[in-house]
Each structure stands twice: as structure tokens, then as C-alpha cells.
Amino acid sequence: xxxxxxPNSMESNEEEPVHLPCNHSTISGTDYIHWxxxxxxxxxxxxxxxxxxxxxxxxxxxxxxxxxxxxTLILHRATLRDAAVYYxxxxxxxxxxxxxxxxxxxxxxxxxxxx
Amino acid sequence: EAGVAQSPRYKIIEKRxxxxxxxxPISGHATxxxxxxxxxxxxKLLIQFQNNGVVDDSQLPKDRFSAERLKGVDSTLKIQPAxxxxxxxxxxxxxFGRQGxxxxxxxxxxxxxxxxx
Numbered sequence: 001x002x003x004x005x006x007p008n009s010m011e012s013n014e015e016e017p018v019h020l021p022c023n024h025s026t027i028s029g030t031d032y033i034h035w036x037x038x039x040x041x042x043x044x045x046x047x048x049x050x051x052x053x054x055x056x057x058x059x060x061x062x063x064x065x066x067x068x069x070x071x072t073l074i075l076h077r078a079t080l081r082d083a084a085v086y087y088x089x090x091x092x093x094x095x096x097x098x099x100x101x102x103x104x105x106x107x108x109x110x111x112x113x114x115x
Numbered sequence: 116e117a118g119v120a121q122s123p124r125y126k127i128i129e130k131r132x133x134x135x136x137x138x139x140p141i142s143g144h145a146t147x148x149x150x151x152x153x154x155x156x157x158x159k160l161l162i163q164f165q166n167n168g169v170v171d172d173s174q175l176p177k178d179r180f181s182a183e184r185l186k187g188v189d190s191t192l193k194i195q196p197a198x199x200x201x202x203x204x205x206x207x208x209x210x211f212g213r214q215g216x217x218x219x220x221x222x223x224x225x226x227x228x229x230x231x232x
Contacts (some may be wrong), residue, residue, distance in 0.1 A: 036221075043119075043206050043223030085156060089151065101210075102148075104172065105157030109163060 004088045009110045012078045020073040020109055022088030027068050035062065035073045037084040044087065044105070048075065048078040049110060083113045117141065119224035121207050127230045133195035136227045140188070140209030146170075147184055148221065149192050150206040158206055164190065197231045204228045 005023040012018040024033065035047040048055055048062045050071075055062040061074040075082055087108040091101055120139040128134050140147050146164050150158035161180065163170040167187040175182065179198070184190040194201055204226040209221075 037192055043208070043226050043227075044221075045223065049220075085157075092131040102163060104160065105150075107155075107157050 001089065004090060004106055006086075006088050006106065006109045008107070009059045011112045011114060012075075012082075013114050014080060015077050018082070018111065020075075020086050020088075020111065021070065022072070023070045024088070024090055025069045027090055033062065033064060033068075033071050034087075034089045034091055035060070036087045036089065036103075036105075037082075038087070038108070039081075039084045045053040047086070049091075078111075078113045080113050080115065083111055085110050119207055119209055119222050121224035121227050123227055124225065125228050125230075127232065128197055130131040130199055130231050131196040133152075134195065134197055134229060135194075135231070136192045136205050136207075136229075138190045138192070138207030138224060139189070140207070141222055144209035144211055144222070146210045147190050148210075149182055149190070150208065150223075152204045152206055152226070154203070161192070194229075197229075198232050202229055202231045 003026060032049050032051050034049040036044040037047050038044040048057055048060050050062045050064055052064060054064060063072045063074060073086060085108040085115045087105050089105060119141055122137050126134055147164045149161045151161050152158040161175045162172040162182045164184040167184050179196060180194055182190060182192045192205060206223055206226045208221040208223045
């Protein structure tokens with residue numbers, strides 16, 4: 001499985017943008033890049049995913065390097081509610097023919113937001 | 116839309132006892148996953164179902180863990196007998212997972228926290 005590397009922890013001030021980096025130098029051409037986050041005492045929740053082009057949704061933006069060996073999750077204005085562990089995951093391509101797939105989680109980046 | 120439901124939220128047992136966790140996925144989701152999350156680590160996949168069939172159980176400790184998904188809807192994860200190292204949060208997730216449809220999203224429940232004494 002292709003691996004990802006993330007910093008263990010990051011800090012941000014409230015209402016400032018946050019850039020969470022992820023390295024995935026062994027990514028294959030068909031690996032999707034997923035981001036999930038996990039708030040304290042909650043299950044992980046989907047944030048965003050992409051393949052090659054940058055992606056935006058109501059929660060965040062995903063910037064993908066041209067060579068796809070790294071990506072950055074961008075939270076445009078951090079709030080206290082954004083304090084969580086953020087996981088960068090490459091979609092395991094096994095079983096994709098059946099329409100289902102697996103996500104293998106690493107340790108993620110713990111984001112602290114300072115009021 | 117109702118999310119993934121899990122019960123119980125908390126369970127404390129003695130080692131060598133048994134425990135069962137229940138999961139009701141989002142209606143219409145064909146794929147169901149059980150993950151184990153030990154404190155300080157990311158979730159680790161235990162088993163994946165597609166409808167009522169097992170797709171992958173390669174990381175399930177089959178000497179003590181079992182899981183079933185009868186009728187392709189609800190699922191139960193059982194541990195018997197429990198060990199101290201089984202203390203963790205057990206997360207259930209579901210996804211649409213129909214052939215040819217890629218949604219990119221897993222929906223997780225809040226988890227069941229197990230403490231083994």
C-alpha cells in the first residue's frame with residue numbers, strides 16, 4: 001500500500017488559514033487522496049478527496065502537487081471546532097472493481113486551534 | 116438522514132469475558148467496515164463486508180474475534196475471550212459501495228469504547 005507522511009502535530013490561531021501537508025511519494029496513478037478528520041470522542045468524518053486537480057468544498061480545499069507526490073489540506077479560517085486529528089489517506093485500490101474499497105489510516109496530524 | 120448507529124457506546128469487562136458490538140449502517144449502504152482504534156493510533160481495519168459477504172478479514176484475529184452481517188444490513192462484532200490488549204474503540208463505517216459508483220466517502224459511527232480489566 002502506498003504510504004503517507006504527515007507531521008504529528010500543528011498549531012493554528014483561530015480565524016487564520018491552516019495548511020496541513022501530506023507527502024505520498026509512492027502514490028500510484030489511480031490512487032485517490034482522501035482527507036478525514038476525527039474530533040475528540042467521535043468517529044472520523046470525511047473532509048475531501050481528489051485525484052489530480054485541486055478540489056474545493058464547503059469544508060476545505062485540497063491542493064495536489066503536479067507530480068502528485070504531495071498534497072495540502074487548506075482550512076481557510078480555522079475555528080475551535082476544527083481542532084481534531086487530520087488523516088491523509090491514499091485509497092487502497094483493492095476491490096475497486098466491486099465498487100467498494102478500503103482506507104488505511106496512519107496516525108494523522110493533531111491540529112490545535114488557539115483562541 | 117440517519118447516520119451509522121452503534122451500541123453500546125461504552126463497555127467494561129474482565130479479561131476472558133465476552134462482548135458484542137452492534138452496528139446499523141446508513142440505509143442502502145452495501146459496504147460495511149469494522150475498525151479498531153487503540154488510544155493514540157489511527158483506526159485499523161478489522162473486517163469489510165459487501166452486502167452480507169466478507170470482502171476482507173485478513174486483519175481480524177479469528178481465534179477470538181468474529182463478525183457477521185446477516186441479511187446484508189446490521190452487523191455484530193464479537194470478542195470471546197477478551198484480552199487486555201483488546202481495549203480500544205470499535206468503529207463501524209459504511210459506504211454506498213455499488214459497483215461502478217465511486218463516492219469517496221465512508222460514514223463512521225461514534226464508536227463503542229471497550230475497556231478490558
